[in-house]
Amino acid sequence: MISLAEIQRRIDSGDLSADAAIAQSQEAIRAKEKTIGAFVCRADDVRAARTGPLRGIAVGIKDIMDTADFPTEMGSPIYRGFRSRGDAAVVMMLKQAGASIVGKTTTTAFASVDPTPTLNPHNRGHTPGGSSSGSAAAVAAGMIPLALGTQTGGSVIRPASFCGVAAIKPSYRLLPTVGVKCYSWTLDTVGLFAAGVDDVARGLSAMTGRPELVPSASVASPRIGVVTQHFAGAPEAAGAEALQTAARVAERAGATVHGVDLQEIVAEAWRVHPLIQEFEAHRALAWEYRENYDAMAPLLRSKLDESRDTTPAAYDAAMGVASRARQALEKVFDDVDVLLTLSAPGAAPKGLASTGDARYNRLWTLMGVPCVNVPAHVADGGLPVGVQVIARYGADAQALAAARFVEQALARK
Numbered sequence: 001m002i003s004l005a006e007i008q009r010r011i012d013s014g015d016l017s018a019d020a021a022i023a024q025s026q027e028a029i030r031a032k033e034k035t036i037g038a039f040v041c042r043a044d045d046v047r048a049a050r051t052g053p054l055r056g057i058a059v060g061i062k063d064i065m066d067t068a069d070f071p072t073e074m075g076s077p078i079y080r081g082f083r084s085r086g087d088a089a090v091v092m093m094l095k096q097a098g099a100s101i102v103g104k105t106t107t108t109a110f111a112s113v114d115p116t117p118t119l120n121p122h123n124r125g126h127t128p129g130g131s132s133s134g135s136a137a138a139v140a141a142g143m144i145p146l147a148l149g150t151q152t153g154g155s156v157i158r159p160a161s162f163c164g165v166a167a168i169k170p171s172y173r174l175l176p177t178v179g180v181k182c183y184s185w186t187l188d189t190v191g192l193f194a195a196g197v198d199d200v201a202r203g204l205s206a207m208t209g210r211p212e213l214v215p216s217a218s219v220a221s222p223r224i225g226v227v228t229q230h231f232a233g234a235p236e237a238a239g240a241e242a243l244q245t246a247a248r249v250a251e252r253a254g255a256t257v258h259g260v261d262l263q264e265i266v267a268e269a270w271r272v273h274p275l276i277q278e279f280e281a282h283r284a285l286a287w288e289y290r291e292n293y294d295a296m297a298p299l300l301r302s303k304l305d306e307s308r309d310t311t312p313a314a315y316d317a318a319m320g321v322a323s324r325a326r327q328a329l330e331k332v333f334d335d336v337d338v339l340l341t342l343s344a345p346g347a348a349p350k351g352l353a354s355t356g357d358a359r360y361n362r363l364w365t366l367m368g369v370p371c372v373n374v375p376a377h378v379a380d381g382g383l384p385v386g387v388q389v390i391a392r393y394g395a396d397a398q399a400l401a402a403a404r405f406v407e408q409a410l411a412r413k
C-alpha cells in the first residue's frame, strides 16, 4: 500500500516531487484498476499542487460527494451523468490542503446496501465491503494513499476491516457533510481510509488544520476496555480471534486491559439505530423513492418499503433512547481511555451478494464517537480482519493515539 506519511516525508526532504508522487498513483491505478474496479470515473491528467501538507497525495472520493471536476452519480442510474456545480465541503478541505482528486470511488446506491462490482484486493472472490467499497479497495490495492468514505451504519469501519486498511469514522460533525448526499442526518459521517493509522491521522489533521490529531512518536500506554457487544450477537471465529489478539498484544505492550459491560440503555440504542436510519432516509430520499421507485436499487427499495409506516412518535422515542445512551456511554470513559471491539463479525463474505453486516458498527455511529479500524488478523484465504478503537465523543486524537499503540503492538507480535 502507499503510505501518505512516507510520501510527505519524501516530498519534504526533496527526495520526491509532488508531481512524481501523483504519477506513481496514476501508474498504480492504470495497473490495478482493471482487476479491482474501485473507481466509477477518474482523470489521467491530474497535476500536483505546489503547496500544502497534502501536495502530491492522490485522493479518491466516494461517489456520493459533490465534485465540480467529476460527475456524482450516487451509485444509482437515477443520477447518471449528474454533475454538481461545486465541490462538497470536504473535497474543498482536501484541495485547500494541497491534495489532488484523481477520481470518484464506487459506492452502493445512496450509500445503502446494494453491492457494487468492486472486488476485494486480498481475495477477488470476496466483497470489499460497503458502502464505501471503492475507497477501501483503492487504498488496499495500493492505488492511492488516501480516500474518503461515509458511515451511516458501518460503511467506513467494516470495509476497512475487510480490506486490511486503517480508517477513521471521526466524531459526528468533526467533518462537514455539506455537499454529501444525505441518507440520515443524525448518522451520516464522513471518514477516511489510508494504509496505516499514522497515515489516516495525517490526512485528517491536514484536512481540518488540527495538528493535535497526529499521534506523537511515542504513544502512552492506554487504559483499554474490551467490549464484546453481546447484544449484537456472537462473532465468527475470525472476528473473535482478531479481538482476542489485539487485546492480548496491547496488554503485553503495557496497556491496562479489562472487559467492560455496557448498560442496557446502550444496548437499546443499538436496537433502535435502524428505525432512526430508515425514518430519516424516507425524508432524505423521498424524491428518489417516490418519483423514481422503479429505478431504486432493489435491497434499498425493500428496506424503505418495510419501514414506510414508522411513526414520528416511534422516531421521537428512539431519539430519546439514543440521547440517554450517549449520556450513559460518556460515563464509561471515566474509567478507560478507549474501548476496543469488533470491526466486523469476521472476514469479508464470499461473493458480491452482500457488503457484510453492520451489527458491530451501527451503535457507535449513533453514539457519534470516533472509531478507528486497525487490521489485527488474517483469516483463511488471506482475508484481513480488523478491530476498532473507540474514544469518547470529541476525543479523536485519543482514539488515533490508542489505535496507533495497538497497531504498533500488533506489528511486534
Ligand SMILES: NC(=O)CC(=O)O
Binding pocket: 111, 112, 113, 130, 131, 150, 151, 152, 153, 154, 155, 156, 158, 355, 358
Ligand atoms: N452507509 C452505511 O453505513 C451502510 C452500511 O453499513 O452498509
